[in-house]
Amino acid sequence: MKDLKEFDISFIGLKDGNTQFEYTIENKFFNFFDYDEFYNSNIKVNLSFVKKPTLFELNFTFLGWVEVACDVTNELFKYPIEISSELIVKFGEAFNNENEELLIIPYSDYKLNIAHYIYETVVLALPLKRIHPGVSDGTLQSEVLEKLKELEINKEEIEIHNKEIDPRWNKLKNILIDKNTSNGTS
Incomplete structure (x- = not known):
């Protein structure tokens, strides 16, 4: 040193x-x-x-x-x-x-x-x-933060998207539920 x-x-x-x-x-x-x-x-x-x-x-x-x-x-x-x-x-x-x-x-x-x-x-x-x-x-003002806020995923949008499921998928869910509740015989 x-x-x-x-x-x-x-x-x-x-x-x-x-x-x-x-x-x-x-x-x-x-x-x-x-x-x-x-x-x-x-x-x-x-x-x-x-x-x-x-x-x-x-x-x-x-x-x-x-x-x-x-x-x-x-x-x-x-x-x-x-x-x-x-x-x-x-x-x-x-x-x-x-x-x-x-x-x-x-x-x-x-x-x-x-x-x-x-x-x-x-x-x-x-x-x-x-x-x-x-x-x-939340006091910092920055272009980077503004862009990140724009790209942030909104929780409400996710919930709306999850509710709008194609009805055909519900039919497939029923098949899986029926298969899980059966005792293994067809």
């Missing part, structure tokens, strides 16, 4: 106890990871870094927004981000990040880069289907 040195925490020089860090995440951060689904972003990350003799406790608080495209209308909107997460960092023989809540770093490390953890937390906080709040409450 050469370009994201501002996210390095050199824990060798820190005293045991709590240290606060604050970061502002903007779109250039996500561009570093080649993530282009955000059109803009502004997220404040507060980190409470608790150093203990054998481990570190990292408590993150994310507050802000990312601008994304609606999956229904393709309109841009600001999706609010408000997340809290925790990470425990321990020392071990080799690097291991298989557990999302526990990170093991080698004894030889003297700093920790948290950029990838911030990236993953924000990206995974968004739902798979992103829908503009104006679609849900």
